[in-house]
Amino acid sequence: VNIRQQTIGIVGDGQLGRMLIPAAKELGFHVVVLGPTENSPSGQYTEQIYGDFRKTEAVLRLGERADFVTFEFEDANAEGLMELEHRGVHVCPSPATLAKIKDKFLQKELLSRHGIPVAPYCSVSSRQDVVEAAERFGYPVVLKARLGSYDGQGNARIMDAGDIDSALTKLEGRELYVEGWVDFRRELSVVAARDIHGNIATYPVVETQHVRDVCHTVIAVNGEEDTGAHRKAVANADAVLDKLEGIGVFGIEMFEIMDGSSVLVNEIAPRVHNSGHWTIEGATTSQFEQHIRAIAGLPLGSTEMKCGAAVMVNILGRRNGPAGVSGLEQALAIPGVSVHIYGKHETRVDRKMGHLTAIAGNRDEALEAAQAARELISI
Amino acid sequence: VNIRQQTIGIVGDGQLGRMLIPAAKELGFHVVVLGPTENSPSGQYTEQIYGDFRKTEAVLRLGERADFVTFEFEDANAEGLMELEHRGVHVCPSPATLAKIKDKFLQKELLSRHGIPVAPYCSVSSRQDVVEAAERFGYPVVLKARLGSYDGQGNARIMDAGDIDSALTKLEGRELYVEGWVDFRRELSVVAARDIHGNIATYPVVETQHVRDVCHTVIAVNGEEDTGAHRKAVANADAVLDKLEGIGVFGIEMFEIMDGSSVLVNEIAPRVHNSGHWTIEGATTSQFEQHIRAIAGLPLGSTEMKCGAAVMVNILGRRNGPAGVSGLEQALAIPGVSVHIYGKHETRVDRKMGHLTAIAGNRDEALEAAQAARELISI
Numbered sequence: 001v002n003i004r005q006q007t008i009g010i011v012g013d014g015q016l017g018r019m020l021i022p023a024a025k026e027l028g029f030h031v032v033v034l035g036p037t038e039n040s041p042s043g044q045y046t047e048q049i050y051g052d053f054r055k056t057e058a059v060l061r062l063g064e065r066a067d068f069v070t071f072e073f074e075d076a077n078a079e080g081l082m083e084l085e086h087r088g089v090h091v092c093p094s095p096a097t098l099a100k101i102k103d104k105f106l107q108k109e110l111l112s113r114h115g116i117p118v119a120p121y122c123s124v125s126s127r128q129d130v131v132e133a134a135e136r137f138g139y140p141v142v143l144k145a146r147l148g149s150y151d152g153q154g155n156a157r158i159m160d161a162g163d164i165d166s167a168l169t170k171l172e173g174r175e176l177y178v179e180g181w182v183d184f185r186r187e188l189s190v191v192a193a194r195d196i197h198g199n200i201a202t203y204p205v206v207e208t209q210h211v212r213d214v215c216h217t218v219i220a221v222n223g224e225e226d227t228g229a230h231r232k233a234v235a236n237a238d239a240v241l242d243k244l245e246g247i248g249v250f251g252i253e254m255f256e257i258m259d260g261s262s263v264l265v266n267e268i269a270p271r272v273h274n275s276g277h278w279t280i281e282g283a284t285t286s287q288f289e290q291h292i293r294a295i296a297g298l299p300l301g302s303t304e305m306k307c308g309a310a311v312m313v314n315i316l317g318r319r320n321g322p323a324g325v326s327g328l329e330q331a332l333a334i335p336g337v338s339v340h341i342y343g344k345h346e347t348r349v350d351r352k353m354g355h356l357t358a359i360a361g362n363r364d365e366a367l368e369a370a371q372a373a374r375e376l377i378s379i
Numbered sequence: 380v381n382i383r384q385q386t387i388g389i390v391g392d393g394q395l396g397r398m399l400i401p402a403a404k405e406l407g408f409h410v411v412v413l414g415p416t417e418n419s420p421s422g423q424y425t426e427q428i429y430g431d432f433r434k435t436e437a438v439l440r441l442g443e444r445a446d447f448v449t450f451e452f453e454d455a456n457a458e459g460l461m462e463l464e465h466r467g468v469h470v471c472p473s474p475a476t477l478a479k480i481k482d483k484f485l486q487k488e489l490l491s492r493h494g495i496p497v498a499p500y501c502s503v504s505s506r507q508d509v510v511e512a513a514e515r516f517g518y519p520v521v522l523k524a525r526l527g528s529y530d531g532q533g534n535a536r537i538m539d540a541g542d543i544d545s546a547l548t549k550l551e552g553r554e555l556y557v558e559g560w561v562d563f564r565r566e567l568s569v570v571a572a573r574d575i576h577g578n579i580a581t582y583p584v585v586e587t588q589h590v591r592d593v594c595h596t597v598i599a600v601n602g603e604e605d606t607g608a609h610r611k612a613v614a615n616a617d618a619v620l621d622k623l624e625g626i627g628v629f630g631i632e633m634f635e636i637m638d639g640s641s642v643l644v645n646e647i648a649p650r651v652h653n654s655g656h657w658t659i660e661g662a663t664t665s666q667f668e669q670h671i672r673a674i675a676g677l678p679l680g681s682t683e684m685k686c687g688a689a690v691m692v693n694i695l696g697r698r699n700g701p702a703g704v705s706g707l708e709q710a711l712a713i714p715g716v717s718v719h720i721y722g723k724h725e726t727r728v729d730r731k732m733g734h735l736t737a738i739a740g741n742r743d744e745a746l747e748a749a750q751a752a753r754e755l756i757s758i
Contacts, residue, residue, distance in 0.1 A: 005703075022401045025423065028704045028720035028733075044404060045424060281663075284715055284738065299712040306685045306738065324384075325407045333678040336663055341407035354407075359663065359685065 005030050008292065009066030009089075011053045012073035013040035015342040015352060016272050019280070020072065021045040023288040029296065034062040041342045042072070056080040063089045070248060070295050074098055074270050075148060092295035093246035093270045100244060101270045105146045105177040114243045116236055117264045119255070120180035130164055130178055137180035143167040145174040155213065182264060184255035188229065189218070189275035190237035193249045193290045193300055200241050201290065201300040203283060205230040208253070208275050214350050215274045217370070218312040220282055221363045222305040229256045232263040240268060249291040251275055274314070274352075279303075281338050281357045282310030307359040311370035315339075315354035315377055317347035323379055325354075331373040336360050339377070353379045384409050387671065388445030388468075390432045391452030392419035394721040394731060395651050398659070399451065400424040402667040408675065413441040420721045421451070435459040442468045449627060449674050453477055453649050454527060471674035472625035472649045479623060480649045484525045484556040493622045495615055496643045498634070499559035509543055509557055516559035522546040524553040534592065561643060563634035567608065568597070568654035569616035572628045572669045572679055579620050580669065580679040582662060584609040587632070587654050593729050594653045596749070597691040599661055600742045601684040608635045611642040619647060628670040630654055653693070653731075658682075660717050660736045661689030686738040690749035694718075694733035694756055696726035702758055704733075710752040715739050718756070732758045 008024045010017045013035025021042060024031045033042040034049045042048065049065070051058030053073065059080025063069055068090045069081070081095040101107050108121045120137050124130050134141045139161070145154035154174070156167035187210065192202040204225065209217040224230055237252045244250070251273020253266045276287035285293075285301025293300055317323075325341055332339065341354040356377070358369035387403045389396045392414025400421060403410045412421040413428045421427065428444070430437030432452070438459025442448055447469045448460070460474040480486050487500045501512050503522075513520045518540070524533035533553070535546035566589065571581040583604065588596040603609055616631050623629070630652020632645045655666035664672075664680025672679055696702075704720055711718065720733040735756070737748035 022424075025722065026717075026719045027707065028718075028722070030423075044409075045401075284660075285717075289717070293711060298708055301711065301717075302714045328406065329677055332672060332680065335681045338405075338664075338668070338680075339407075340405045343404065343407070 006067040006296070007032060007065055008296065009034065009062040009069040010042065011059070011062065011069065011071045011076040013037050013042040013048060014072055015041045015344075016072035017042035018045055018342060019277070019288045019340070020070075020272065020291060023286060024292045027289070027292060027296070027298070029292070032062065032065045034058060039345070041344060044343045053077065056083070059084065063087065068092065068295050070291070071098075071271050074102060090295065090297075092248045093244070097244050097246035098270055101268050103146045104144060104149070104267065105175075107268055108177070110243060111240070111265055114239060116239050116243070117262050119182045119264055119266070121177055123177045125176075127164065127168060130158070130168070131161065133178040134158060134161070134164070137178070140181040142179045142181065143171060144177055144179055145171050146177060147175060182255045182266075183258040185258050185260060186229070186256045187266075188233045188254045188256055188263060189273070190233050190252045190254070191249060191273055191276035191279070191287050192237045192241050192252065193287075193294045194241045194245075194247055195294045195300050196247055196297050199300055200238055201303050202234055202237055203276060203279060203287065203303045204305055205233045206275055206278070212350060214314070214316065214352075216314055216316070218275050218278055219363060219367065220278050220305065220310045222308050229260065229263055236263060236265050240265065244268070244270075246270060248294045249273070249276070249287050274355075277340070277355050278310040278312040278357050280340075281359050282307050307366075308361040309363045309366040310357055310359045311363075311366040312355055312357045313370045313374045314352055315341075315356060315374065315379055317349055317351040317353050317379065320348050321346070323347040323353060326378050327376040330376040331356065334358070334369050334373050336366070336369055337373045339373075341379070347379055385446040385675070386411060386444055387675070388413065388441040388448040389421065390438070390441065390448065390450045390455040392416050392421040392427060393451055394420045394723075395451035396421035397424055397721060398656075398667045398719070399449075399651065399670060402665060403671045406668070406671060406675070406677070408671070411441065411444045413437060418724070420723060423722045432456065435462070438463065442466065447471065447674050449670070450477075450650050453481060469674065469676075471627045472623075476623050476625035477649055480647050482525045482554075483523060483528070483646065484554070486647055487556070489622060490619070490644055493618060495618050495622070496641050498561045498643050498645070500556055502556045504555075506543065506547060509537070509547070510540065512557040513537060513540070513543070516557070519560040521558045521560065522550060523556055523558055524550050525556060526554060561634045561645075562637040564637050564639060565608070565635045566645075567612045567633045567635055567642060568652070569612050569631045569633070570628060570652055570655035570658070570666050571616045571620050571631065572666075572673045573620045573624075573626055574673045574679050575626055575676050578679055579617055580682050581613055581616055582655060582658060582666065582682045583684055584612045585654055585657070591729060593693070593695065593731075595693055595695070597654050597657055598742060598746065599657050599684065599689045601687050608639065608642055615642060615644050619644065623647070623649075625649060627673045628652070628655070628666050653734075656719070656734050657689040657691040657736050659719075660738050661686050686745075687740040688742045688745040689736055689738045690742075690745040691734055691736045692749045692753040693731055694720075694735060694753065694758055696728055696730040696732050696758065699727050700725070702726040702732060705757050706755040709755040710735065713737070713748050713752050715745070715748055716752045718752070720758070726758055
């Protein structure tokens with residue numbers, strides 16, 4: 001036996017890569033990340049290739065070093081990825097799958113074509129198109145950029161006709177579409193994985209709470225599998241993974257609409273997802289290990305919870321300037337609290353600087369512990 | 380707020396350091412390790428200073444970079460460590476605590492002086508001393524080196540008087556003592572931590588099984604706290620930590636003697652311990668995070684189990700040569716199994732190349748899963 005150590009290449013150098021790296025290394029892989037940042041969150045854990053992942057040349061340099069290429073940021077140069085596939089590198093999810101997801105309008109088209117419930121939407125290319133869409137769906141609506149948006153960047157709410165011009169100005173120069181407003185009871189999310197054989201493993205449905213369009217709190221409770229909304233959410237997730245044919249972990253954000261009659265798919269992320277960070281402490285297999293297993297051709301792990309409830313709260317910056325953690329001593333005194341600091345050198349208002357997870361016997365205890373810990377930490 | 384990132388220095392570059400590193404980084408620390416090995420298990424995760432930790436100069440180089448210094452291998456240069464303490468570096472456990480433990484004869488003296496039960500022992504400096512001790516304790520006895528022994532290195536069994544000469548030859552040139560043979564029912568181990576305020580947190584007692592004096596299997600079962608042997612083991616551990624006054628995690632190996640009447644302390648390790656690896660998946664706080672919390676002045680985390688049972692099995696080399704992992708695909712298909720490969724480049728018979736942990740609802744299920752997975756992996 002003399003098996004060469006295999007290398008996983010990760011596009012991006014942020015916190016998602018940072019959390020994928022130990023999962024990969026513990027399974028015996030070497031890891032190389034691609035990104036522009038000196039002493040990046042990922043680069044603090046492994047070898048980094050410095051470069052702009054939007055450029056073909058940089059993606060090819062990563063691919064030369066890797067047996068498997070994956071993403072913590074899906075906006076990598078598509079031409080480079082296709083060339084890597086052509087050269088025999090396992091790119092997961094594949095450029096073909098990414099193409100179906102990257103453009104949020106095409107993503108909606110895919111979902112609705114397969115009967116997966118989504119909010120009403122339509123493509124727009126003029127002010128008049130926006131007016132007509134808003135009148136058809138009824139105000140308010142949301143104007144969205146088709147490409148390159150995340151964490152509320154690239155969205156503009158239109159409460160009435162008077163907001164249209166400012167929304168168009170905010171998103172000027174980008175391809176756009178309009179979505180009807182969803183009055184939701186709760187935002188739900190499902191993290192699920194698909195392996196190379198097509199097997200699907202789905203984590204428990206979680207409730208997500210956003211503040212200023214940024215994910216703030218994620219609540220996972222054991223034993224709620226049989227409630228109606230959760231069953232619908234899982235059915236959506238399974239259908240999404242089935243139609244995408246992508247390999248790896250996906251995060252699928254959904255709305256449970258106000259009257260409880262349906263669960264709509266809002267957005268798919270072709271990667272490990274903020275709504276799955278709780279799995280590090282709370283599930284038998286973390287979403288990070290699950291992703292590495294999937295892309296490397298290994299079997300998926302158990303997605304069972306190993307606690308009554310887990311609550312994750314993002315540690316978002318509350319000021320601008322050099323980062324510095326304080327309050328850890330107080331926060332870690334709360335039983336069941338685990339803290340993850342991402343190692344970013346500059347903090348900014350609402351920037352994701354870390355997260356914490358509290359595990360406990362039930363939802364209320366976990367929520368209370370997580371929120372109390374969050375209030376104690378400053379960064 | 381502008382708090383400088385603090386640095387933890389780890390003496391040693393092996394697998395224990397490798398597992399301490401992510402625990403430290405997630406809490407926001409930078410980590411530097413000291414060791415001689417190119418592309419070492421620890422160096423694959425963080426910055427490494429190359430050097431021989433038995434030399435003063437190397438220990439001082441590590442200390443110049445670190446706010447806290449700790450150990451994955453306790454045989455560091457004592458003079459260097461004392462100088463670092465003198466310079467204001469937090470060395471945990473302290474050189475004073477290490478001195479009480481490093482010499483196994485002095486360790487026994489400390490334990491027996493404080494009424495902590497140990498096997499009969501006595502210092503020997505001649506063949507005649509060994510003969511007298513063996514006659515006093517009764518054959519068999521074990522001849523042991525006072526310094527630098529681990530995993531059965533530095534021990535020689537003496538079944539009868541005919542073995543004395545070969546035992547003395549095996550351990551020639553070392554300071555020695557003799558221990559009476561313990562007929563044990565089970566080997567137990569307790570991992571416990573002490574923080575800077577003197578608080579002690581104790582993990583559940585585990586059963587350990589050794590093969591050829593190397594730890595092979597560790598079994599942790601939830602809800603066995605109240606059995607007599609477990610209560611005695613915890614009392615021993617608390618007494619040990621109380622008397623040592625050391626800060627950080629300690630592994631305390633014990634014998635439950637055959638008639639069940641008492642639990643003897645066999646050996647103390649002043650560091651994270653092989654019998655605590657199961658805590659990564661099985662406990663609320665892993666022993667690695669616990670150690671980082673303790674030495675960095677943070678509060679200790681919960682030591683509760685988050686599963687019915689956890690079984691850890693070491694992945695020991697079965698041949699000599701370049702390392703290469705195979706069988707992962709089969710092993711990871713067993714639900715509840717997590718694998719940790721240490722990234723060592725050369726495998727050797729009985730060398731610790733990795734470990735795996737199975738978590739399950741009860742002891743039998745976990746044991747079966749772990750043993751089945753172990754049989755499938757080759758390295």
